[in-house]
Amino acid sequence: MLCETLCHSAVSYMGGRHAAPCHLCPVQPKTILNKHKRPDHWFWTRYTAYPYLGCQHGCEFCYCREEKYYPYEDVNDFAHVIKVKENGPLLLRRALSRAPVDLIGVGDYQPAERKFELSRRMLEICHELGFPVFVLERSPLVLRDLDLLWAIGERATALVAFSIISTPDSPHHARVRQMERLAPPVEKRFEAMEQIAEAGIPVGTCMMPTLPILCDDDTNLENVVRWTADHGGRFVLVGGLTLADQQRAYFFTVLRERFPDLLSAYQARYPEGSYGPSRGRWRNVALRIRELCERYGISDRIPRPIIPGDKRVLNKRIAERLANQVYDMELNDEPGYRVWAYRKAAWAIEELEQDVGLIYRTMGLKGLESIRDVGPKLGREIKEFMTIEA
Numbered sequence: 001m002l003c004e005t006l007c008h009s010a011v012s013y014m015g016g017r018h019a020a021p022c023h024l025c026p027v028q029p030k031t032i033l034n035k036h037k038r039p040d041h042w043f044w045t046r047y048t049a050y051p052y053l054g055c056q057h058g059c060e061f062c063y064c065r066e067e068k069y070y071p072y073e074d075v076n077d078f079a080h081v082i083k084v085k086e087n088g089p090l091l092l093r094r095a096l097s098r099a100p101v102d103l104i105g106v107g108d109y110q111p112a113e114r115k116f117e118l119s120r121r122m123l124e125i126c127h128e129l130g131f132p133v134f135v136l137e138r139s140p141l142v143l144r145d146l147d148l149l150w151a152i153g154e155r156a157t158a159l160v161a162f163s164i165i166s167t168p169d170s171p172h173h174a175r176v177r178q179m180e181r182l183a184p185p186v187e188k189r190f191e192a193m194e195q196i197a198e199a200g201i202p203v204g205t206c207m208m209p210t211l212p213i214l215c216d217d218d219t220n221l222e223n224v225v226r227w228t229a230d231h232g233g234r235f236v237l238v239g240g241l242t243l244a245d246q247q248r249a250y251f252f253t254v255l256r257e258r259f260p261d262l263l264s265a266y267q268a269r270y271p272e273g274s275y276g277p278s279r280g281r282w283r284n285v286a287l288r289i290r291e292l293c294e295r296y297g298i299s300d301r302i303p304r305p306i307i308p309g310d311k312r313v314l315n316k317r318i319a320e321r322l323a324n325q326v327y328d329m330e331l332n333d334e335p336g337y338r339v340w341a342y343r344k345a346a347w348a349i350e351e352l353e354q355d356v357g358l359i360y361r362t363m364g365l366k367g368l369e370s371i372r373d374v375g376p377k378l379g380r381e382i383k384e385f386m387t388i389e390a
């Protein structure tokens, strides 16, 4: 495969912070659209489609280095050998022409996007075919496509989130920046957030991953929520660091070589065989974010976008309420069997072919109770939700 070396444009975009040359390798994959059985309960996306493999932002903690996302021998290539899916827009058009309309996660605004504009072309296809979009970014380059996002928002729905885990006035910000040193400055991301909010597009922060010690102190948690609210953001969704297979090995090598004072604390928090943060630590951070979001008048969940013309809006609203209950129950450390009962009920309502309101109107409470994975108690709760939604 003939790869193109693009040192100079990458260096100028990054303000000279790029340490190694970057190779942009054209590829022609067979598919681009990942279809999920149902929307996830964090971002509400049913589909995802991204035009690049590897990321020039090269954040040291990035979960995309995991084998399942990056099935290549040398994990060190992740930030320096970028596979460019040249036929991405063509594949996306074909796939979406046959797919039911639902929220799709798209957009990748790493420096390569300046040259190839594949994210923009894929957004154009979403707009043309009436698909709502969710863009999660660490780069203000997304502003280049604000016109298109606005147009998608007018026709369907556009939702944007910035990955931000620390603010410039936080105690460990300089070290956090060393962990994401090739990504654009946080101030630029907040400026972009403000412009997107001013355009009327729902926007917020995904505080992912909240790095132990560097990001989970109270000052930083409050700063992220306050900066988000001050820049027109509507939510802060928090998530923990995950470590698996080759990405885990890579991250611990980085700690050993560049952050040796953090090594033993991370080894203690992420013993061999663990994947995410301990439930107790994650709950403490998530509960604090909830309190702070309430204080600053924003949400700690991404509000589920409404898709115009959706015939099962009520089902989606009920599924969102049940999923939010799942999140609340996890924060309250409720028993796993109860949490799973609500999660399965959310899935069941999501997958219903019929309108849940019609079921209730024709068959009453018995109709709700007879839905798979619902039963009498959740049937009554769903009826309550329907009253609130009415």
Ligand code: SF4
Residues within 6 Å of the ligand: 055, 056, 057, 058, 059, 062, 063, 064, 138, 163, 183
């Ligand atoms: S910007 Fe996102 S995808 Fe890119 S390296 Fe950082 S965390 Fe990974």
